[in-house]
Amino acid sequence: MAAAAEEAAGSGGGGSPSSARRRLRIISGHLRSSPRAPEREALSLSPCKAQGGSTGPASGSIPRKRQELLKWNGWGYNDSKFIFNKKGQAEFTGKRYRLGGMVLPTFKEWMEKTFGASLDHKTTSRATLNVNDVPPSIVKEEFLQDLRATKISYSQDAEDRVFRAHGHCLHEIFILREGMFKRVPDIVVWPVCHEDVVKIVELACKHNLCIIPFGGGTSVSSALECPEEEKRTIVSLDTSQMNRILWIDEKNLTACVEAGIVGQDLENQLAESGFCTGHEPDSMEFSSLGGWVATRASGMKKTIYGNIEDMVIHIKMVTPRGIVEKNCQVPRMSTGPDIHHFIMGSEGTLGVVTEVTIKIRPVPEYQKYGSVVFPNFERGVACLREVAKQRCAPASIRLVDNAQFQFGHALKPQVASIFTSFLDGLKKFYITKFKGFDPNILCVATLLFEGDREKVLQHEKQVYDIATKFGGLAAGEDNGQRGYMLTFVIAYLRDLGLDYYVIGESFETSVPWDRVLDLCRNVKERIARECKEKGVQFAPLSTCRVTQTYDAGACVYFYFAFNYRGISDPIHVYEQIERAAREEILANGGSLSHHHGVGKLRKRWMKESISDVGLGMLRSVKEYVDPNNIFGNKNLL
Amino acid sequence: MAPPITRCPRPPPRLPQRSGQPSRGGAGQWVPREVAAAGRPLRRGRAAERGAGRRGGARRTMAAATAAAAPGRGRRGAPMYSKELTSKKRDEFEDILEERRLSSDLRYAMKCYTPVIYKGLSPCKPNAIKSAVLQSEQVQYVIKQLAKEMGESSDIIQEEAMEILDEMGHNMQLGAVRFFAFTLSKIFKQLFQRVCVNEEGMQRLQHAIQEHPVVLLPSHRSYVDFLMLSYLLYTYDLALPVIAAGIDFLGMKIVGELLRRAGAFFMRRSFGGNRLYWAVFAEYVKMMLRNGYAPVEFFLEGTRSRTAKTLPPKFGLLSIVMEPFFKREVFDTYLVPISISYERILEESLYAYELLGVPKPKESTSGLLKARRILSDNFGTIHIYVGQPVSLRTLASGRINRCPYNLVPRHLPQKPSEDIQEFVSDVAYKMELLQIENMVLSPWVLVAAVLLQNLPAMDFELLIEKTLWLKGLTQTFGGFIEWPDNLCAKKAVMSGLTLHSNIARLVDGHVVLNDKGVEDGAVGEIVFKHALAILMCATYRNQLLNVFVRPSLVAIALQMTRSFRKEEVYNCFSFLRDVFSDEFIFFPGISLKDFEEGCFLLTKCDAIQTNQQEIYPTNKGSVIISFLSTMFRPFVEGYQLIFRYLAKEAKEAFTEKQFIPGVRNFVFQLLEKGNTQCYEALSSDMQKNALAALVQLGAAKKKKMSNGFTYNVNQEAINKILDMFDARIPVQKPVAARL
Numbered sequence A: 001m002a003a004a005a006e007e008a009a010g011s012g013g014g015g016s017p018s019s020a021r022r023r024l025r026i027i028s029g030h031l032r033s034s035p036r037a038p039e040r041e042a043l044s045l046s047p048c049k050a051q052g053g054s055t056g057p058a059s060g061s062i063p064r065k066r067q068e069l070l071k072w073n074g075w076g077y078n079d080s081k082f083i084f085n086k087k088g089q090a091e092f093t094g095k096r097y098r099l100g101g102m103v104l105p106t107f108k109e110w111m112e113k114t115f116g117a118s119l120d121h122k123t124t125s126r127a128t129l130n131v132n133d134v135p136p137s138i139v140k141e142e143f144l145q146d147l148r149a150t151k152i153s154y155s156q157d158a159e160d161r162v163f164r165a166h167g168h169c170l171h172e173i174f175i176l177r178e179g180m181f182k183r184v185p186d187i188v189v190w191p192v193c194h195e196d197v198v199k200i201v202e203l204a205c206k207h208n209l210c211i212i213p214f215g216g217g218t219s220v221s222s223a224l225e226c227p228e229e230e231k232r233t234i235v236s237l238d239t240s241q242m243n244r245i246l247w248i249d250e251k252n253l254t255a256c257v258e259a260g261i262v263g264q265d266l267e268n269q270l271a272e273s274g275f276c277t278g279h280e281p282d283s284m285e286f287s288s289l290g291g292w293v294a295t296r297a298s299g300m301k302k303t304i305y306g307n308i309e310d311m312v313i314h315i316k317m318v319t320p321r322g323i324v325e326k327n328c329q330v331p332r333m334s335t336g337p338d339i340h341h342f343i344m345g346s347e348g349t350l351g352v353v354t355e356v357t358i359k360i361r362p363v364p365e366y367q368k369y370g371s372v373v374f375p376n377f378e379r380g381v382a383c384l385r386e387v388a389k390q391r392c393a394p395a396s397i398r399l400v401d402n403a404q405f406q407f408g409h410a411l412k413p414q415v416a417s418i419f420t421s422f423l424d425g426l427k428k429f430y431i432t433k434f435k436g437f438d439p440n441i442l443c444v445a446t447l448l449f450e451g452d453r454e455k456v457l458q459h460e461k462q463v464y465d466i467a468t469k470f471g472g473l474a475a476g477e478d479n480g481q482r483g484y485m486l487t488f489v490i491a492y493l494r495d496l497g498l499d500y501y502v503i504g505e506s507f508e509t510s511v512p513w514d515r516v517l518d519l520c521r522n523v524k525e526r527i528a529r530e531c532k533e534k535g536v537q538f539a540p541l542s543t544c545r546v547t548q549t550y551d552a553g554a555c556v557y558f559y560f561a562f563n564y565r566g567i568s569d570p571i572h573v574y575e576q577i578e579r580a581a582r583e584e585i586l587a588n589g590g591s592l593s594h595h596h597g598v599g600k601l602r603k604r605w606m607k608e609s610i611s612d613v614g615l616g617m618l619r620s621v622k623e624y625v626d627p628n629n630i631f632g633n634k635n636l637l
Numbered sequence B: 001m002a003p004p005i006t007r008c009p010r011p012p013p014r015l016p017q018r019s020g021q022p023s024r025g026g027a028g029q030w031v032p033r034e035v036a037a038a039g040r041p042l043r044r045g046r047a048a049e050r051g052a053g054r055r056g057g058a059r060r061t062m063a064a065a066t067a068a069a070a071p072g073r074g075r076r077g078a079p080m081y082s083k084e085l086t087s088k089k090r091d092e093f094e095d096i097l098e099e100r101r102l103s104s105d106l107r108y109a110m111k112c113y114t115p116v117i118y119k120g121l122s123p124c125k126p127n128a129i130k131s132a133v134l135q136s137e138q139v140q141y142v143i144k145q146l147a148k149e150m151g152e153s154s155d156i157i158q159e160e161a162m163e164i165l166d167e168m169g170h171n172m173q174l175g176a177v178r179f180f181a182f183t184l185s186k187i188f189k190q191l192f193q194r195v196c197v198n199e200e201g202m203q204r205l206q207h208a209i210q211e212h213p214v215v216l217l218p219s220h221r222s223y224v225d226f227l228m229l230s231y232l233l234y235t236y237d238l239a240l241p242v243i244a245a246g247i248d249f250l251g252m253k254i255v256g257e258l259l260r261r262a263g264a265f266f267m268r269r270s271f272g273g274n275r276l277y278w279a280v281f282a283e284y285v286k287m288m289l290r291n292g293y294a295p296v297e298f299f300l301e302g303t304r305s306r307t308a309k310t311l312p313p314k315f316g317l318l319s320i321v322m323e324p325f326f327k328r329e330v331f332d333t334y335l336v337p338i339s340i341s342y343e344r345i346l347e348e349s350l351y352a353y354e355l356l357g358v359p360k361p362k363e364s365t366s367g368l369l370k371a372r373r374i375l376s377d378n379f380g381t382i383h384i385y386v387g388q389p390v391s392l393r394t395l396a397s398g399r400i401n402r403c404p405y406n407l408v409p410r411h412l413p414q415k416p417s418e419d420i421q422e423f424v425s426d427v428a429y430k431m432e433l434l435q436i437e438n439m440v441l442s443p444w445v446l447v448a449a450v451l452l453q454n455l456p457a458m459d460f461e462l463l464i465e466k467t468l469w470l471k472g473l474t475q476t477f478g479g480f481i482e483w484p485d486n487l488c489a490k491k492a493v494m495s496g497l498t499l500h501s502n503i504a505r506l507v508d509g510h511v512v513l514n515d516k517g518v519e520d521g522a523v524g525e526i527v528f529k530h531a532l533a534i535l536m537c538a539t540y541r542n543q544l545l546n547v548f549v550r551p552s553l554v555a556i557a558l559q560m561t562r563s564f565r566k567e568e569v570y571n572c573f574s575f576l577r578d579v580f581s582d583e584f585i586f587f588p589g590i591s592l593k594d595f596e597e598g599c600f601l602l603t604k605c606d607a608i609q610t611n612q613q614e615i616y617p618t619n620k621g622s623v624i625i626s627f628l629s630t631m632f633r634p635f636v637e638g639y640q641l642i643f644r645y646l647a648k649e650a651k652e653a654f655t656e657k658q659f660i661p662g663v664r665n666f667v668f669q670l671l672e673k674g675n676t677q678c679y680e681a682l683s684s685d686m687q688k689n690a691l692a693a694l695v696q697l698g699a700a701k702k703k704k705m706s707n708g709f710t711y712n713v714n715q716e717a718i719n720k721i722l723d724m725f726d727a728r729i730p731v732q733k734p735v736a737a738r739l
């Protein structure tokens, strides 16, 4: 196996205490501006100069050797995971997260009750990657010579290549644990700046190679999977080392950033200057700016800051045809269809996004969580609808159904002040205020307010007043905060489930307001039915939450998991059910995707979604920009 | 009058909460249906339970209620209806009157009535439902539209809508239900010997009601149908349905109001132009359905079949009840075909008069009171077979792919797409065919069929022999005969004759039609009396026809073409099938499959042999072939008579009102002169169907005028059809690609 030819200096770890603290801050949603500890030096090999003067040392949380920091066969940091300790209690390891080191006494019971899972029935992932299983790296010497001449760092190491052969779909993780991908990249390259990317794309065109851009690797649409039938050398273009903020323009409140920067670094580094983008997808610890642009990502605080398409002022992309960009950085222009919209959502099929000018905002003075309990999901949705109508949605407002409420409950730790106080509070609520609320029907909305203190309090009152009209009762700040924490740790939970025959996944859609309830009910019922038909022994967990509100509709997010004992081909069964659920969504007037994108997972519905002509329009752009299909990841079209 | 409502002394038993609702308290082990069923036994009073227990071991347990339908692929041609040709298992029957005869009707009427309800239901008073309908976006939208168009204030139209609702809406009250339970017990015991029900069917229905909104689709032969069905549901402690009944009932004031309180709601027979009425009505039905307040019941046939032959389905109501599913306002909807067969139909003579053009007495309370004398009569046994609930979702899967309702707000009135219309029509036919499959045939039905081929008189012993023979044939063809096990053929035929002594009787070892008064009287009267007797008798034979029609049309085609070439026979079959498409029930667009089924059944009874290209009648087959074609001769001849009339006599443009008496006179004269023996051509039902067939074959045009429909015929085209009948020219049909 060819080893990495040129190691860049500093393969440093993000696991320092300070970064752990940072993680904690992100998870809890408090982004304070604290000085970052300089963990790594600037990449010494970087030939690039930031045009406008960089705002500090360019280094990211994510090393080139991702496996040193991150799990190779699961989600997140190596040191953070759910386990069952010797007493058989669930526990979250590591110090990065607030939940770290805590015991979750009721989780085991919840898991047994919900999935019929048992600690006695355990599956084990293979412990390490078996390098011999990995398809060999096939790269022509001529290309390697040209590549070496550019001084761009690369690797043909099997681990490096496998790590970039997948995103985080269930089947991908399953393959890592129990099998091997049929096709993985042949070589990984680490450009450190725009010019590097230009060179790589030129070489790819010259040698007729296939490039697959790799950002944070958090894709959940099979977008990163290599097409099995691709015969050319596949180059994984890892953007993680292009992670500098090139400049900050305080007058216009914009920042120009290299596309490989991951969310947490972007926010932390901006925070040093007192700014933020406010873009917080649940994957923000690992997903990259370029990835967001390429998938049309959406962050939890979109009500204030907008989705990625609302934030982007300028995009620079390298394509086989050349570089696409605009001549100015203006808030809006009327120059035909916006070319940004060809780029956003292009999912790596047209070129590599290298630099993005993005809107920034001063870090908000004050943040406050909140929560409201509703007697049932219907009332909750009605309330969110009204909030949207009055256009007074807080930075984030989410409504979880009863099953998810119970799920959240199962994650209550034994110790830790905020949790106990919450719990006690909740118990008291049950006895006093919640009378008439059926704990098996009620649902909870979690809220996050942001802004200056006075306005937040005012805003808070307005929202709670509306909630009251719909039978809602304020249920405390902690409850809200816990809700948001859940979304960060849930990805870790899947790995635990996998150890005990439980597989699961999430998927999302957007839907007009009047169809939200019907869609939620029907999709859940469809999942339950399909499971039964496919021989799933235990009723699945199928639960949803409304995660975003818009004027004309909402984004709905589903979790779906089941115990697969007794099923010989769980992934196949799982995929059939997910497919049925998607059919159900479409039949209920929901969209193919609100923010996860299409990738290869949802391609089959594209025509139905945007019509023949629509698809043809996209195709013709692809044909013009990339006639030889250099960006051949086969997503979308 | 109505006894007071009693309070239920014990808490109603409930099925254990099913785990299929993940949002409610997480999940748990699947509860298999059978177990869930055990949680709440279907109850029908103690005696019945004992009875069931006794036989418990021997009884078949029915498979869980899964949709009967195999999802059809694509459009027509690969239909969602495919009949099972191997003999199918059917449930056994229980007599519900048996227990009524043993215990107090009053106690029965006052019993604890706590029907199981739809899982998502929040109970609601009729008035609240009405105001919800009125306030619904759907109705409000139409009100606003009309107000704008007519320049009136929407308040006025709103009031109008309220009136419509009052006229229409049901007003179910337990008191009325109990009153009905009591009186109907008395009346039914008087009228009928037995009322037999397949209890497994009721059990399946009980589950279905809890799971999804349910639409009951009974066959319609008598006014007794919906009374009986409600009675039945009450007996089994199931939710009473709201019934879409014709508005002519409203003529009967007291009864009408009572019916309304028992859960009927009323619909004007025709409200084509009235948008407000349509909107209110449709929303009312959908509201009942969406919220699962009660099963919705209506008759696919639209009206009582006067001939006991299933009428071609009407699509309006069906498409209304399917809409909530299309719009995904409900997850699924169960359609439940129900076959109600009468050994003797209450209205039999009324129907015969009506078919012959003697005006039908308007339903009035006094009319019904006069009908009391009927009470002294015996009407034998009723069989009610509650079919497998059919999941609309299953039917639609793979059929309705595109989502036509996604791009328009769901409350806007929207004409269904062609796809959907076609689907609705297919479902309607499918449900009727399912009704037909489970329709019980009594021995008398066989007797009538044999007798009509052997008029004026038939040797009793021969009749018995032939009846037995026909029994075998009917079973081969998949007919559902209830022939009491221990009853010898003679007794069965005898008991049929006794029950139907008004139709036929035994004279000197011969069976003759009971057309008393024929001997003396004017020629016209003789013809009329004779026609009356024949039509009444035909009502029973007719119950066989839809079971027999496919093999019979093959048999007729064999005779007409005098050819053995499959292709020719098929062309003729297909022609006949088209001609009779309103007369008998064929699933749309599967002519070839029907032909194959006909051939298969004929092969099964050894009447024919087939190879790739040819069909041969066997030696012993000629008896069967000729019996089958004779069975349908009245239709073949009748249609020809009617066509001949139209080809010769019809004026430029005519209405149905002009056509019926015209053709009746024409046939009447031929009968008087003895130029034909086809009495059945006097039936207005056949006349209308024949005209409709011409329209469908393109030989007549139907135009909507202010005063109804007018028709124009194309003489040449009719003559051509007549020539095909006479086999003077070969049937011209595009040849199917492969046989």
Ligand SMILES: Cc1cc2nc3c(=O)[nH]c(=O)nc-3n(C[C@H](O)[C@H](O)[C@H](O)COP(=O)(O)OP(=O)(O)OC[C@H]3O[C@@H](n4cnc5c(N)ncnc54)[C@H](O)[C@@H]3O)c2cc1C
Binding pocket: A167, A168, A212, A213, A214, A215, A216, A217, A218, A219, A220, A223, A224, A239, A259, A260, A280, A281, A282, A283, A286, A287, A288, A289, A290, A291, A292, A293, A294, A295, A296, A297, A298, A299, A300, A347, A348, A349, A351, A352, A353, A354, A491, A595, A596, A597, A633, A635
């Ligand atoms: C636990 C979890 C939570 C998530 N939560 C959210 C959420 O809240 N909101 C949301 O929108 N998404 C969410 N996602 C989905 C995922 O994080 C987003 O799609 C994200 O935008 C992907 O970014 P990435 O940098 O990880 O891209 P990758 O996964 O590396 O790549 C995704 C696609 O973009 C292409 N691509 C990446 N970088 C570039 C580039 N620079 N130029 C051109 N193409 C490129 C790749 O080729 C690939 O096709 C979540 C995923 C997980 C696993």
